[in-house]
Amino acid sequence: MRIPCPYCGERGNAEYAYLGDAGVSRPQTPLGAALEGATLDAWMNYVYLRDNPAGAHRELWYHASGCRAWLIVTRNVSTHEILNVEAANGAIRDGRVGAL
Known part of the structure; x- marks a missing residue:
């Protein structure tokens, strides 16, 4: 698989x-706060649960x-076709992804 870097090609x-x-x-x-109920569930989901989608x-x-x-x-995770590549710092600034 080849990935087109916006900076290096x-x-x-x-x-x-x-x-x-x-x-x-x-x-x-x-993470250091008391983890109970919904808070604990949120951390459990964040750490252990991931979607495994087909497609984009x-x-x-x-x-x-x-x-x-x-x-x-x-x-596309089924075909490995690269549909788009963008710098993450722009997406973070625009609110399209959480901070790294």
Whole structure:
């Protein structure tokens, strides 16, 4: 699989590190606070539960062997077709993904 970096151009996936789902947000309660009821459920869901969709999916990738930029890659997880790549800092600034 080749990922087109917005800064370096198209590169092989061996240059990248995969972080995971770009749509997952940390619960607002600090981890050191008392975790009870809904708060505990929110942390359990954040840590252990992930969707496994077929089709288009937004993911966080880190260009470790290149420009060291965080990227949001939208790809079809069934075919590995890359649909879109954008810099994560722009998406964070615009509120389309949580802070890294």
